Amino acid sequence: MISKNLIEKIFQQGKKSVSRAITLVESGNEKATLLLKELHKKTGKAYRIGITGPPGAGKSTLTNQLTKFYRSQNKTVGIIAVDPTSPFTGGALLGDRVRMSEIGIDPGVFIRSMATRGSLGGLSKKTIDAADVLDAAGYDYIIFETVGVGQSELDIANTADSTIVVLVPESGDSIQAMKAGLMEIADFFVLNKSDRPGSENAITALRTILMLRDHTEKSWLPNIIKSVASENIGIMEIAEEIDRHKSFLLENNLLREKREEHFRIRIKEIVETLMRNELWQKERMKDLNISLKKVVEGEESPYQIAENLFNDFKQHLKV
Amino acid sequence: MISKNLIEKIFQQGKKSVSRAITLVESGNEKATLLLKELHKKTGKAYRIGITGPPGAGKSTLTNQLTKFYRSQNKTVGIIAVDPTSPFTGGALLGDRVRMSEIGIDPGVFIRSMATRGSLGGLSKKTIDAADVLDAAGYDYIIFETVGVGQSELDIANTADSTIVVLVPESGDSIQAMKAGLMEIADFFVLNKSDRPGSENAITALRTILMLRDHTEKSWLPNIIKSVASENIGIMEIAEEIDRHKSFLLENNLLREKREEHFRIRIKEIVETLMRNELWQKERMKDLNISLKKVVEGEESPYQIAENLFNDFKQHLKV
Numbered sequence: 001m002i003s004k005n006l007i008e009k010i011f012q013q014g015k016k017s018v019s020r021a022i023t024l025v026e027s028g029n030e031k032a033t034l035l036l037k038e039l040h041k042k043t044g045k046a047y048r049i050g051i052t053g054p055p056g057a058g059k060s061t062l063t064n065q066l067t068k069f070y071r072s073q074n075k076t077v078g079i080i081a082v083d084p085t086s087p088f089t090g091g092a093l094l095g096d097r098v099r100m101s102e103i104g105i106d107p108g109v110f111i112r113s114m115a116t117r118g119s120l121g122g123l124s125k126k127t128i129d130a131a132d133v134l135d136a137a138g139y140d141y142i143i144f145e146t147v148g149v150g151q152s153e154l155d156i157a158n159t160a161d162s163t164i165v166v167l168v169p170e171s172g173d174s175i176q177a178m179k180a181g182l183m184e185i186a187d188f189f190v191l192n193k194s195d196r197p198g199s200e201n202a203i204t205a206l207r208t209i210l211m212l213r214d215h216t217e218k219s220w221l222p223n224i225i226k227s228v229a230s231e232n233i234g235i236m237e238i239a240e241e242i243d244r245h246k247s248f249l250l251e252n253n254l255l256r257e258k259r260e261e262h263f264r265i266r267i268k269e270i271v272e273t274l275m276r277n278e279l280w281q282k283e284r285m286k287d288l289n290i291s292l293k294k295v296v297e298g299e300e301s302p303y304q305i306a307e308n309l310f311n312d313f314k315q316h317l318k319v
Numbered sequence: 320m321i322s323k324n325l326i327e328k329i330f331q332q333g334k335k336s337v338s339r340a341i342t343l344v345e346s347g348n349e350k351a352t353l354l355l356k357e358l359h360k361k362t363g364k365a366y367r368i369g370i371t372g373p374p375g376a377g378k379s380t381l382t383n384q385l386t387k388f389y390r391s392q393n394k395t396v397g398i399i400a401v402d403p404t405s406p407f408t409g410g411a412l413l414g415d416r417v418r419m420s421e422i423g424i425d426p427g428v429f430i431r432s433m434a435t436r437g438s439l440g441g442l443s444k445k446t447i448d449a450a451d452v453l454d455a456a457g458y459d460y461i462i463f464e465t466v467g468v469g470q471s472e473l474d475i476a477n478t479a480d481s482t483i484v485v486l487v488p489e490s491g492d493s494i495q496a497m498k499a500g501l502m503e504i505a506d507f508f509v510l511n512k513s514d515r516p517g518s519e520n521a522i523t524a525l526r527t528i529l530m531l532r533d534h535t536e537k538s539w540l541p542n543i544i545k546s547v548a549s550e551n552i553g554i555m556e557i558a559e560e561i562d563r564h565k566s567f568l569l570e571n572n573l574l575r576e577k578r579e580e581h582f583r584i585r586i587k588e589i590v591e592t593l594m595r596n597e598l599w600q601k602e603r604m605k606d607l608n609i610s611l612k613k614v615v616e617g618e619e620s621p622y623q624i625a626e627n628l629f630n631d632f633k634q635h636l637k638v
Contacts, residue, residue, distance in 0.1 A: 033622050040620035260611040263621055267607060270625035275594055288586060292579040301359035302582055303352050306589035314636050
């Protein structure tokens with residue numbers, strides 16, 4: 001059971017209760033599921049913004065400035081900073097400390113860092129769960145901020161209503177290869193640190209690449225906004241572009257469609273997690289481990305073992 | 320049924336048959352499974368090398384040179400180039416054409432490019448299946464070459480006996496953040512283009528980072544090898560380091576352990592694919608899609624719908 005008191009306090013945007021609820025949600029246990037079921041009916045009002053891009057593009061600074069802008073408009077903001085964990089990155093935590101002293105004390109701002117812990121699927125699930133808590137708590141905007149490496153930016157695009165890809169002039173040549181995944185998910189681009197040399201070239205390159213992009217989502221064309229986040233330049237333009245994209249989605253009845261698609265992905269993931277939990281219980285893992293000897297020695301193929309395990313699963317699952 | 324003729328010709332390293340078999344394997348259908356079951360008993364002899372690193376590090380050139388070196392030792396080589404697909408990258412295909420004219424006509428070399436098509440899990444599965452075909456065909460070395468972005472390098476490390484991470488002097492500052500994932504999977508590093516300025520600094524930085532790394536795998540310490548692949552400098556040293564790592568694994572009985580672990584991951588993935596196929600059949604997807612309306616409107620929570628779908632799955636299981 002989830003205490004009514006906790007739920008009431010979440011609905012009242014009590015920071016401590018919101019924080020406790022997210023911690024509960026991160027644990028991923030049954031109580032978390034109960035809480036999320038309770039909160040769901042109050043969700044759907046927050047607008048979800050994803051901010052991603054290569055390391056060093058200034059995503060945190062931009063998130064902070066955008067948050068301050070929204071606060072000046074009397075809007076509340078929940079921030080979920082996704083940190084693809086590694087023993088080698090301490091950056092996110094350091095950034096957090098700076099951030100906390102700047103906007104973290106504002107009662108209308110909630111900040112939470114979440115680590116990926118290697119499992120990308122796991123990340124996205126808990127990130128979205130946390131966003132639901134913030135949504136139910138009544139934050140007007142929820143900003144997901146994540147480094148655009150690997151799967152995480154795709155997860156964010158599958159969650160956000162508007163996805164912003166932040167680049168810098170120096171990203172130039174890497175655009176073609178590495179950030180290709182980022183190109184496809186951007187609702188619009190921000191060229192941050194645009195006071196640096198190479199800025200115009202970067203925009204030309206970006207435009208060229210955008211021309212190759214398929215335009216399926218009716219007639220939306222991703223724009224490119226210049227900013228110097230550290231000097232608060234371009235922040236209002238970014239907020240305006242978010243508004244413009246939101247209006248576009250609403251006018252074409254695409255926001256609802258997009259959210260349905262996001263729920264589709266999310267529900268599938270939840271079902272598959274339930275299934276995996278039931279599948280990889282101790283006894284079956286033991287069976288798997290015993291079979292490995294035969295597989296390494298070429299006696300049994302991985303496909304045969306997999307079929308055996310699956311059949312065993314079905315026999316034990318049947319109700 | 321798989322024709323005996325095809326299997327015989329694969330065992331004889333017939334390039335056309337190997338190629339046809341990999342195409343079959345890429346389709347992922349039932350016939351592919353049958354073929355892989357047949358081939359498994361002949362696998363296990365090839366040594367599997369993973370080569371990964373950031374875009375532009377010279378992985379293809381290095382792979383080509385290493386291949387030529389092995390050929391000069393009368394060893395045969397199968398290459399699987401993994402291309403994280405995107406409409407924006409044409410690089411891999413272009414590189415392939417150059418490569419084909421250089422080593423592709425050698426009867427002792429087999430080259431295949433495989434795209435990821437968005438699904439990373441899918442990639443790794445088919446990549447490993449293709450490697451099994453090459454292994455059964457008797458290639459002495461199998462080289463997986465992939466850009467170190469996202470999940471793909473982890474997939475490769477979960478497949479290769481030795482994983483090589485290729486960096487360049489300029490990778491310097493990005494080492495800390497983005498390539499953190501690469502640090503953890505490297506059995507050794509190659510600093511390619513080491514005739515460029517900054518090379519010594521890069522090695523110092525790399526050594527510092529390596530000191531932070533946990534040394535669990537008994538006493539193996541990742542080395543750093545300098546190369547200029549385009550001028551064939553350092554290639555023999557790389558081959559020697561691969562040998563040294565292989566000997567280390569064999570002497571400590573770790574090769575078998577590593578391969579068992581790789582089979583464990585692979586079998587789990589196959590089982591989960593079987594499960595997903597059974598789970599997301601048309602009728603259930605229809606149920607899911609119908610429920611989305613209620614979820615978007617806040618009437619039903621995603622967790623409730625997921626539980627309903629899971630229960631329905633259990634009820635309809637055919638054993």
